[in-house]
Amino acid sequence: MSLRNVGLVYRKELLESLRDRRTLMSTILIPLLLFPVLAVGIGYMGAELIGQASREPSTIMVLGGADSPEVVQGLGEVKNLRIVPTVPDYVNLISNKKVRAVVDIPPGFQAAIARGERTAVKIYIFSGDLKSSFGAARIEKFFSEYRDTTVRRSLTAEKLPESLMKPFDIKQENVVSDEKVAAETFGGLIPYLVILMCMTGAMYPAMDLTAGEKERGTMETILSSPISRTHLVLGKFLLVLTASLATAALSVISMGASFWGLQHGPALEAAQSGDSTFVQLHIGLGAVLSVFVMALPVAVLFSAVLMTIALFAKTYKEAQSYLTPMTFVVIIPAVAAMLPGIELTPKLAIIPILNVSLLCKELVAGTYHWTFIILIFLSTCFYAAAALFIAVKMFQRESVLFRS
Amino acid sequence: MIQARGLSKRFQDKKRGEIRAVDNVSFTCQPGKIYGLLGANGAGKTTTLRMLATILEPTDGTALVCGHDIVEQPEKVRACVGFLSTATALYPRLTARELVEYFGRLNGLDEATLKKRVDDIFNRLDMNGFRDRRCDKLSTGMKQKTSIARTLVHDPPVMIFDEPTLGLDVITARTITAFIRECRDRGKTVIFSTHVMSEVEKLCDTIGIIHTGKLLAEGTLAQFRDQHNEQDFEEIFVKVIAPRYVPAETD
Known part of the structure; x- marks a missing residue:
């Protein structure tokens, strides 16, 4: 295994990606702008509309x-x-x-x-x-x-x-930590976001580095160089993984900043001056980091699977038509984990994506079930390794690389 | 040197069944000589050259390139080969210099040697005017020069050209043919495929006529002319393939 060659491919792919407007849009700009636009924009708009109506x-x-x-x-x-x-x-x-x-x-x-x-x-x-x-x-x-x-x-x-009109009062008082309250309200949202963004971030580079390369005619150029196909696929894979994690990280940072902005900005005052209630978001950095640790093998899994599927396509458009349905494959278990009443069981712990979504919901709430954490981390690592192995094997197949 | 021994490549096609793209082809290319592989579209030229460049693996047979077996030591073979075809495009978002350096590094050159080699090639091919321009902003001629620089950066002893002038204008095509001659003059082993008769007549020391995957005839231009009592090479080519001619599909 020559790490030098893997690094060479990685650096070249990174350089090309940073010069590609479409990659920058999908990896950096969209995740950074999505939440301010959604949360702050809609938050302000909602508060304004409610205020106006009131x-x-x-x-x-x-x-x-x-x-x-x-x-x-x-x-x-x-x-x-x-x-x-x-x-x-x-x-x-x-x-x-x-x-x-x-x-x-x-x-x-x-x-x-x-x-x-x-x-x-x-x-x-x-x-x-x-x-x-x-x-x-x-x-x-x-x-x-x-x-x-x-x-x-x-x-x-x-x-x-x-x-006598009101002989006694009834008061409700929350005895649970702010983190747990936030987890109950938004608990499913953060893992859902991280998982979805891992997928979104990986999607464009996975297509660009495989089907895109075939379409541009550079696949034959690189295959005629002495680099082994295993090194080539690993270099490309690392770039896709980087994009996947970067998108997820930027989304969470952007979401955190948006919520902070909402809680400290005029939108909150506007909302509170109306008749609506506003839920405060208190999620610890530790919880977010542990979600990321769990998301790492998921990002590996997505990167490898998306690359393998996109490699079958001859053109970028064909790859898009293969990968778009994959979004639903990811969204369904991620959304299922947000439904009330679904909790981790040993059987659910081996279902990819759903297991991580459910576990992350617990991690955000500050609950650490170590048996589940180990089981889910290892099973996701296993799926990720299997997907990466298949991706490497697919890169060796002429029928895939030169499909006509 | 290239020594092809019984090279064969079969593909499976859902509609047509098994296709013998290359069928038991053997030939030898000597250093300092140009071997021209001549054939119509779909004759098996590209598949043969892709096998020699180890982009495809032969179904049967093998070849030795610079003494390395294409099946057993594909990475060593690629390290001593420069492969150029119209299908080998450039990375659009890299500059000409970055692209050539990338391939130099992939070929294991250290930074000092790489810099010297790149400067040398860019001077020789008069590429300094566009060395820091992105490949997607280059003209066809500049792209061809960059491709040539890419194949030369590791100074390979064997050059493989797959229809290198296909679709190029006369001026750009002349740059390529001049480059092929230069490779020969520098003592490299050169094999190139074409279906342009004039290129064969101008460039080749040895000609192999390939059709439906089989090498039908081989020899020097003079030998072909003597054997068929004909000066026009196009007529010779038609005579050779006529008994087996069926309109072939593309590679």
Whole structure:
């Protein structure tokens, strides 16, 4: 084994890749920009839209209420509520978003309350429509305050303490570390991202260094040099692996920076000033590093498999048509690991990709099951070694290199 | 020196079954001589030369190149061979200098020797004007010179040219033929394939006519002319292959 020759091929491929706009785009630019654009862009946009919706007055309609003037007048005085005249086809108006919510006050509402009888107000909404939910919330808030005022008045009349309205509070308190909370919320996302980006990063160079080389006519040139085909394939493989890991690392850095930006930027304030809740992301560096260690054999596996498949193609386009379906092969187990309820078992621990995805979810949560870690690391290394062996063998086959 | 002994190559094709691309071909190329392998498209020229350059492995038979067996010692064979064809393209994103240096290093040259060799070749081929220009920005003529520099960088004793002038304009083609002559004059063993009769007449010391994978005839130009009582080599070629002629498919 001449490491010098492997290194020569690697350095040459690296130089060529760094000069290739398409490689730079897929390996560096896209992973760096994807998350700021997705997280910050969509985050800002979402916060802006929510903020805008929360500031906008809600157009509502009142059904009934002729015998409850105090309630109707009170509704009319609520800030950001605009009452429109009553029409019979209010359902259409709601579904066409002309009216955001309709409140139905039953006949004799005020009188029933005064008598201490139980009654109900209905709010008709467009479920799922944000502005409709804002309108409904404003109406609900008004009635809730009206109810409290009524109860308070009755208690005062009976000379009873106000605390009877709410004799005790119920509070929920999180006792688990921030890391575990983040892992439960985003736990599946980081391994999914790392695995997907390992694949995305490897894909373009794998095609360029095999089918692309055939298409450009340089395969015969390099095969006529004294370098052995094993050294050649190993040099190329190392470049594909580098691209795969670089893409994954840059994606995680970019995602981390995007989340940091979200948590410390105006988007968070905007989101918090609205009615939405914002989940804080606390994932330790150690967890991210351990995900990377587990992703290493996965990146080896992807690089070798993608290179082997792309080598069969005669042109770059043909290679693309072979490799695109591979994305689904990777995404399905990676997404499956994110589903709630799926947990590591000895059987799942030997299914490639799914095993690493599930394990990484645990690693992010700070849980280290060493038996599974060793089993999964070794089994993935085995698959990766087998894939690399096949890639080396394929490079020896004339029927593959000179397929016509 | 090249000594081909019973070289054969069979391919499996799903539609056509077994194809004998090269069938029991034997010949010898001497140092300081040019051996021309002449044949129509699909005759087996490219496959023969690819086997000699160890890009393909023979199904049967073998050849000795500089005393190394092409089956047993393919890497040693490649180290003493310069292989040039229209299919051996250049890496588009490397400069002419980087490309030649890369192949020099792959051939095991140390940095001092490599620098001296590259400077020498670039001066000789008048390539200094574009040495740091990327190969995808070079003209056809510049690309051919860079390819020549690549084959020469390790100063191989054997040169293999597979239809080196195919698709080139007259001026670029003349650069190649001049280079082939120069290789011979420097004492290298040269084998080249072509289907251009004029190139054969101008360049070759020995001619082998190959058709449907078989070497049908071999000799010097004078021997062919005497034997067939004909001066026009195109007529001689047709006479040799006529008894076996069936339109062949490309290599």
